[in-house]
Amino acid sequence: METLLAILIDGLVYASWLFIVAAGLTLVYGVMKILNMAHGSLYAIGAYSAASLVGWYFGSGHPPWGSFALFIGGAVIAGMVTGLIIERGVLRRMYGRDEVVMILVTYGVLLILEDVTKLLWGVDAYFAYQPYGMIGRVRFSDLTFAGYDLTLIAVAGLVGFALWYALNRTRQGKLLRAVIHDREISLAMGINVTRIFIVTFIIGSALGALAGGLTAPALSVAPGIGIEIIILAFAVVVIGGLGSVGGAAIGALLVGICRALAVHTYPQFELFIIYGVMAAVLAVRPQGLFVIARARKI
Amino acid sequence: MGSDRTPIFLCAALLLLLVVGLFIPNWLVFLFTISMAKGLVVLGLILLMRTGLVSFGQGLYYCLGGYIVGISGQHWGITDVALVFLLVVLAATLLSSILGLLLCRYREIFFAMLTMAFSMILYGILVKSEKLGSTDGFIIAQATLFGWQPEVEASGTWIFALAVIITLVALLVMHLYFRSPMGFGGEAIRENEIRVEYLGVSPRRLIYIKYVVAAVLAAFGGAITAVAAGHVDPEMAFWATSGEFVFIALLGGTLHVAAPLVGAFLIEIIRTIALDLAPYTWQMILGGSLLLIIFFLPKGLWSLLPKRREEEGL
Numbered sequence: 265m266e267t268l269l270a271i272l273i274d275g276l277v278y279a280s281w282l283f284i285v286a287a288g289l290t291l292v293y294g295v296m297k298i299l300n301m302a303h304g305s306l307y308a309i310g311a312y313s314a315a316s317l318v319g320w321y322f323g324s325g326h327p328p329w330g331s332f333a334l335f336i337g338g339a340v341i342a343g344m345v346t347g348l349i350i351e352r353g354v355l356r357r358m359y360g361r362d363e364v365v366m367i368l369v370t371y372g373v374l375l376i377l378e379d380v381t382k383l384l385w386g387v388d389a390y391f392a393y394q395p396y397g398m399i400g401r402v403r404f405s406d407l408t409f410a411g412y413d414l415t416l417i418a419v420a421g422l423v424g425f426a427l428w429y430a431l432n433r434t435r436q437g438k439l440l441r442a443v444i445h446d447r448e449i450s451l452a453m454g455i456n457v458t459r460i461f462i463v464t465f466i467i468g469s470a471l472g473a474l475a476g477g478l479t480a481p482a483l484s485v486a487p488g489i490g491i492e493i494i495i496l497a498f499a500v501v502v503i504g505g506l507g508s509v510g511g512a513a514i515g516a517l518l519v520g521i522c523r524a525l526a527v528h529t530y531p532q533f534e535l536f537i538i539y540g541v542m543a544a545v546l547a548v549r550p551q552g553l554f555v556i557a558r559a560r561k562i
Numbered sequence: 563m564g565s566d567r568t569p570i571f572l573c574a575a576l577l578l579l580l581v582v583g584l585f586i587p588n589w590l591v592f593l594f595t596i597s598m599a600k601g602l603v604v605l606g607l608i609l610l611m612r613t614g615l616v617s618f619g620q621g622l623y624y625c626l627g628g629y630i631v632g633i634s635g636q637h638w639g640i641t642d643v644a645l646v647f648l649l650v651v652l653a654a655t656l657l658s659s660i661l662g663l664l665l666c667r668y669r670e671i672f673f674a675m676l677t678m679a680f681s682m683i684l685y686g687i688l689v690k691s692e693k694l695g696s697t698d699g700f701i702i703a704q705a706t707l708f709g710w711q712p713e714v715e716a717s718g719t720w721i722f723a724l725a726v727i728i729t730l731v732a733l734l735v736m737h738l739y740f741r742s743p744m745g746f747g748g749e750a751i752r753e754n755e756i757r758v759e760y761l762g763v764s765p766r767r768l769i770y771i772k773y774v775v776a777a778v779l780a781a782f783g784g785a786i787t788a789v790a791a792g793h794v795d796p797e798m799a800f801w802a803t804s805g806e807f808v809f810i811a812l813l814g815g816t817l818h819v820a821a822p823l824v825g826a827f828l829i830e831i832i833r834t835i836a837l838d839l840a841p842y843t844w845q846m847i848l849g850g851s852l853l854l855i856i857f858f859l860p861k862g863l864w865s866l867l868p869k870r871r872e873e874e875g876l
Contacts, residue, residue, distance in 0.1 A: 299671055354853060357857065358856070361856075363671050364670055364671060364674060365856060367618075367674065368812065368852065369852075369856055371805055371808075371809075371849075371852065372848075372852035372853040373849065373853070374849065375845040375852065376849035376850060376853075378846075379842055379843055379845045379846035379849075380846070383842055495678070495682060495801055498675065498678070502675050502679075532690040532691070534686075535682075535686030535690060536687050539680075539682040539683040539686055540683055540686075542682075543676065543679040543683060546672065546676045547664055547676070550676070
């Protein structure tokens with residue numbers, strides 16, 4: 265019973281974090297048809313910005329609760345700025361190419377950003393543990409969980425709700441959905457597709473960086489975290505169906521729970537199970553679990 | 563089509579390389595060997611890319627080849643290169659003919675994603691298996707050939723010679739293949755798959771065969787790398803390794819069988835220099851050149867060479 269609860273909570277925490285990363289990735293794919301590998305770097309940039317801001321903030325002795333606003337805000341802003349630079353500097357020149365070519369383009373961007381983070385922040389690990397301890401711990405029967413992790417679940421719920429609301433209940437969201445359905449017709453109807461692209465990419469980047477910023481207090485920030493996370497995020501969006509935010513949530517839950525199950529029962533299957541689920545979903549329903557298949561066009 | 567002089571050029575170039583190999587320092591011999599190993603993997607990859615499919619998971623077979631060499635030496639006591647390489651080919655054929663059944667139905671990013679998922683599964687298994695050294699991998703037993711045990715100092719040279727011979731055979735076979743109806747079929751699929759179907763050719767069958775061939779080539783590459791480096795680790799199956807192969811393929815382009823070899827050699831030499839001079843900008847150089855190639859030279863460096871008219875279509 266307790267193991268079950270632990271699996272459930274751990275799985276939820278992991279899923280929330282995965283969802284925030286994957287939501288940005290899937291949104292960008294849905295609108296722009298770019299499977300953005302550089303999303304991993306945006307995550308890393310968010311994490312590094314947050315870690316160094318936390319280090320500076322606590323080093324200069326300000327009231328501790330203000331750190332949350334600072335490091336989360338800092339990560340998001342860093343992500344938005346980097347996103348804007350990537351979109352205007354590189355992607356803009358490559359629109360209209362094959363989807364596979366776009367993966368390679370973003371792979372190039374990922375490689376460049378990996379070294380940029382190394383040049384800016386060095387190769388030593390950063391620790392920003394202070395905010396993690398501030399929320400305290402929560403007890404469930406005999407188990408205790410870090411309050412920070414549980415807050416993460418709420419944040420993921422909030423992000424999911426905000427995305428759903430923005431896409432389904434606002435004018436801008438409607439424009440965005442029009443572009444998702446048919447880019448050319450939207451253009452013909454007078455929608456400023458270029459602007460939609462920029463805004464989408466910035467939001468996607470901000471989400472990636474937000475996830476990075478939120479995890480910075482929970483683990484050590486070291487080179488290579490972006491490369492590790494991107495493949496996990498791919499697994500999540502592929503399971504749920506590329507381009508579907510709801511699918512990303514379900515994919516994240518599935519991966520999160522499966523991983524927690526493996527960690528608590530057979531830890532040697534931790535990585536295997538994530539990619540096993542991904543391959544199984546691709547094998548059975550390549551378009552993702554919750555996306556309706558379309559007939560191929562001639 | 564005119565007289566085809568490519569096989570003669572290939573033989574001459576690689577024999578020259580073999581002779582040169584006797585006079586150059588050991589590190590350069592090693593570098594050539596690794597470039598050839600990676601070139602073989604990429605040769606298989608361009609076979610798929612000519613069909614319009616990009617595999618982000620060639621690391622699966624690269625790693626498989628390496629680990630088969632390692633396991634047969636350490637655990638089964640088989641160090642004979644001929645026998646081990648036979649095992650490698652068998653294993654790669656077996657695995658790819660199973661996975662190929664599924665993969666030949668996939669196109670575009672789904673193909674890329676599924677190949678990546680398969681190679682990450684192997685990575686996930688290897689990282690967690692302590693018997694095989696988890697993330698550290700393990701050392702490979704000294705290789706022998708038909709009962710002959712070369713001296714340790716000379717091992718670099720004879721593995722190099724072995725790599726040259728395998729590469730030469732692979733290049734010649736693939737060159738013939740590219741010019742066969744089946745080889746041209748790949749490009750037809752890339753251009754318009756449905757028309758190929760209407761012509762009575764099964765794209766799935768073609769892709770299946772190409773996938774298996776690419777897998778065997780990648781496994782050879784992995785096996786040579788393992789023998790030459792004397793060590794294997796799970797990084798060989800990590801997606802970044804597969805990404806590097808895709809990078810080399812784009813660098814050289816898919817126009818010629820020798821392009822992967824040239825691309826792999828360029829990468830290795832630049833890496834050696836860059837890691838020495840500017841270790842933190844090496845990936846930046848890679849990424850930047852990747853973008854420049856996609857933007858200005860979508861057909862790879864090979865397209866810079868002046869070409870004869872009959873090769874235009876290739």
